[in-house]
Amino acid sequence: MRRQYEQSSSRQRLVNNGPLVVFGNGKKRDAPVIYHRRDGPILDTGPPVGTGPPGGVGPPRIQGNWLEMISRKNVINGKALVLKWFGTGEERNNINLNMRKTKMKNFKLKRLLSLAFIGGLSALNASTALAAAGDPILNRATLNFNVGASAFVLESSPVGNSTTGATNGADTSFVEDRLINFTVAETSLATQVVTAGALAQVQTFTVTNNGNAPQDFLLTALERANGTADPFGGVVDNFAPTNVKVFVETVNAGYVAADDTNIFIDELGAGLSATVYIVADIPAVADGSLAVMTLVAQVAVGGAAAVQGAAITNDDNGHISPAGTYSNGATSVVAGTASTIADDPATMQTVFGDAAGDLNSTAAAGAASNGQHADSDSYTVQAAALSLQKTAAILWDPVNGNVTPKAITGAYTTYTIVITNTGTASGDLTTLGDTLSASLALDPDFVTNAGPGNPTNAAGASFDVAHGGGSTRADPVSCTAGADADGCDAGLAAGGAISIDFTVLMPVEGAYTAGELKPGETVTIVFNTIIQ
Secondary structure: OOOOOOEEOOEEOOEEEOOEEEOOOOOOOOOOEEEEEOOOOEEEOOOOOOOOOOOOOOOOOOOOOEEEEEEEEOOOOOOEEEEEEEEOOOOEEOOOHHHHHHHHHHHHHHHHHHHHHHHHHHHHHHHOOOOOOOOEEEEOOEEEEEEOOEEEEEEOOOOOOOOOOOOOOOOEEEEOOEEEOEEEEEOOOOOEEEOOOOOOEEEEEEEEEOOOOOEEEEEEEEEOOOOOOOOOOOOOOOOOOEEEEEEEOOOOOOOOOOOOOEOEEEEEOOOOEEEEEEEEEOOOOOOOOEEEEEEEEEEEOOOOOOOOOOEOOEOOEOOEOOOEEEOOOOEEEOOOOOOEOOOOOOOOOEEEOOOOOOOOOOHHHHOOOOOEEEEEEEEEEOOOOEEEEEEEEEEEEOOOEOOOOOOOOOOEEEEEEEEEEOOOOOEEOOEEEEEOOOOEEEOOOOEOOOOOOOEOOOOOOOEEEEEEOOOOOOOOEEEOOOOOOOOEEEOOOOOOEEEEEHHHHOOOEOOEOOOEEOOOOEEEEEEEEEEO
């Protein structure tokens, strides 16, 4: 069987020479000819064709509905990169083999990048397999050498070996020392807004063990002195929260009093974090008051689950921890004693590698390399600041009518009560009481300045209620003095008592809770009395 080529201008033609069918441009190519039958397998010519007729080898021409193509077989995965298909006997234009080479280059480049990426992942995974504190690190060297025609192997040892060729080495070893490195970080990066009198208000922190061994951590919350700067730029500290406690998250995210009862961090592994809460009550202080709190973590011995380890108060390079009180006041720790010890390869030694705490931390807790770390948060009180104003004006008298009326018997006097919230938090109004003088009786119909018989509202509507200051509550509102469910009750006789129930008069409505008066809003209650 033979192959031959025929060149014609810029085109190539299939040449039939006996039972063989080949094509090409007469030049040596690195691409074999592929025969493929639509309903059959792919057949390869094998080696590249030669430089001219009748060079090249390949399978004989097979009768039937076959197609031919030029391709480069991928030496990596054995798959063919199809450049073009040809029907049997048809003319074909020159094929740009550079395109084929470019495709192969792109394929190889992509494969190299993929292998590099996979290798990078492998290296990353390998880098996480670090020795832990206390682990022995062993290694030995092996020397191969010849003496004359004899080959020898010699292994290293810390004391040296002879050149006898015996493989009698010993490992050179040392114990990995314990690096204590951890951080305390406040999580919200903003002050905690609270209301005066609120209980169990929460600040959230994380403690992260960046060392190389599991550790326990003792915890305490420091209430800072008046004048301490707010870490978030607010006013300075000016009040002290009460009932301050520290708890460690144990079950679900977010503080849950019934679940989060642990008071120290137990067996925190290297590279892991724990969530810690400062929980405190807020006294009845003024709107805008601020309290700064600092969480301090002290490293302690790990190793026994559910047992609070003893504080590690010094390392082997002369660094010490300051004294402190931890575990919600139950544990006192004395300051460490400086001790510098030379490196001992056979012993696990301790190194304080913790960084300095935030600038707002106490000097002791914020120092570097002292087995402690700290970060701070603050409580900012937003309180309702309510004002109550009551004014009176003569509306009408039986002599002058509404023209410069005077306070004479039978005259009508209008009372206006305005409640304003000038604080930064909502106030929830509950009740208002007002007992009239014995010389005054409530106007049951809330008349206009036209005098008796001209009620502003429907007969029996004794009170007019209006919302202001941007309130979106329904307005106007009126209610009757009689015993009903509208929130307004009053005695009509002289000296009667007025009672307003705001939880009924200002019910749950849209974004409002019952009786809620938001910051900047007002509610005005107007009623008339008759001078007796």
